[in-house]
Structures are given as structure tokens and as C-alpha cells.
Amino acid sequence: AQSVTQLGSHVSVSEGALVLLRCNYSSSVPPYLFWYVQYPNQGLQLLLKYTSAATLVKGINGFEAEFKKSETSFHLTKPSAHMSDAAEYFCAAASGGQNFVFGPGTRLSVLP
Amino acid sequence: GAVVSQHPSWVICKSGTSVKIECRSLDFQATTMFWYRQFPKQSLMLMATSNEGSKATYEQGVEKDKFLINHASLTLSTLTVTSAHPEDSSFYICSAPGQGSAEQYFGPGTRLTVT
Numbered sequence: 001a002q003s004v005t006q007l008g009s010h011v012s013v014s015e016g017a018l019v020l021l022r023c024n025y026s027s028s029v030p031p032y033l034f035w036y037v038q039y040p041n042q043g044l045q046l047l048l049k050y051t052s053a054a055t056l057v058k059g060i061n062g063f064e065a066e067f068k069k070s071e072t073s074f075h076l077t078k079p080s081a082h083m084s085d086a087a088e089y090f091c092a093a094a095s096g097g098q099n100f101v102f103g104p105g106t107r108l109s110v111l112p
Numbered sequence: 113g114a115v116v117s118q119h120p121s122w123v124i125c126k127s128g129t130s131v132k133i134e135c136r137s138l139d140f141q142a143t144t145m146f147w148y149r150q151f152p153k154q155s156l157m158l159m160a161t162s163n164e165g166s167k168a169t170y171e172q173g174v175e176k177d178k179f180l181i182n183h184a185s186l187t188l189s190t191l192t193v194t195s196a197h198p199e200d201s202s203f204y205i206c207s208a209p210g211q212g213s214a215e216q217y218f219g220p221g222t223r224l225t226v227t
Binding site for chain 2: 032034036041042043044046049051090094099100102103104105107
């Protein structure tokens with residue numbers, strides 16, 4: 001069965017610093033991969049998705065992620081953190097686009 | 113873009129009562145919708161897959177008699193939490209797959225508190 005891991009349940013960065021949130025998936029067949037952001041008491045907002053096109057995917061709010069098949073990874077990065085980036089981030093994988101499996105989430109804190 | 117709404121956004125109910133949560137696809141049709149539960153500081157866990165015109169498919173460990181799902185039309189799925197208990201307090205989120213894409217569109221969630 002598909003599984004998604006996110007290394008680090010909590011990541012803290014200073015404002016203006018690089019953001020790196022890690023995601024690894026388990027499938028031998030590269031699935032579709034997604035990053036979502038969730039603010040308190042809100043639903044999920046799609047940041048970006050990988051659907052077997054370009055391996056470097058650019059999303060909203062300056063985020064991007066790179067699909068690396070050899071490492072089964074899909075890490076999320078942003079060159080310069082902003083206070084408004086503080087939120088919970090979820091990586092998800094889907095096979096056939098239907099059955100989503102979510103990672104445990106990483107809470108990002110941005111320090112002034 | 114595709115929009116999924118949920119109603120209510122939050123609800124407080126007493127133990128033993130039932131609560132209905134609606135999930136609507138506003139500008140597209142969805143033969144399938146998904147219901148997730150999210151406990152505080154945890155990830156989303158798939159509860160069930162709602163199928164228009166047929167029975168829902170429940171994940172292992174989810175009580176189908178407690179969490180009743182009805183997908184009566186191509187734009188509406190409902191989740192009814194029957195005989196609610198405090199341990200049912202959670203954030204419930206629905207989603208619907210996009211047409212011809214690998215994406216899921218998520219509703220804004222419903223916060224249920226059972227007292």
C-alpha cells in the first residue's frame with residue numbers, strides 16, 4: 001500500500017530564510033504527488049502538484065517542489081520564508097488520481 | 113476553478129444526538145466524493161468514499177452504521193454522525209476529484225464538537 005512520510009513534524013525557520021519541507025513516498029510506481037497547506041480551522045489549499053510532466057514543479061506563493069524518482073522524494077522549498085507561510089503542510093500521493101494518501105503533516109513556524 | 117463547499121462550517125451538539133454535514137460541488141458534478149476526519153494536530157484520514165446512486169465504501173475501522181453517507185445527487189453528499197459521542201469531535205473534510213485530472217478539490221471542513 002502507498003505510504004507518505006514527512007520528516008520533521010515541526011520545522012522552524014527565520015523570516016527570509018530558506019524553507020525545506022521533506023516528503024517521501026513508498027510506491028514503486030511514481031504516483032501523482034501534491035503539497036497542500038492548511039491554516040487553522042480551514043480546509044486544504046493546493047500549493048502544487050506533480051503529474052508526471054516536469055520534475056520541477058512551481059506552485060503558488062513562491063513554493064516549488066522537485067520530484068526525484070531515484071530518491072522517491074518530493075521535497076517542498078521556498079527561497080525566502082514569510083510570516084504568512086506559518087501553517088501546516090501536507091504531502092499527499094495518489095495512484096490514478098483518486099485514492100489520496102496523506103503524510104502526517106509538518107507544522108512550519110516562521111520566526112521574526 | 114472547481115469549488116467544494118461544506119455546511120455547516122462548525123457545529124456543537126449534545127451526546128446522543130445526530131448531526132448531518134453537507135458537501136456540495138458547486139460548479140462541477142462529482143459521482144464520487146471522499147470524507148476525511150482530522151483530529152487535532154494530526155493528518156487527514158480517509159473515512160469513506162461516497163458514490164452517487166450506490167452505497168458508500170468505508171475504510172477499515174469506520175463504523176458504517178454510525179457514519180451514514182448519502183450521495184443523492186451528482187453535486188451533494190451528506191455525512192450523518194449518528195448518536196454522537198465526545199470522541200467523535202473532530203474536523204471533517206470532504207473532497208471531490210476533478211474532471212480528467214489527478215487533483216482533488218477539498219471543502220473548507222466542518223468542525224464538530226460533541227458535548
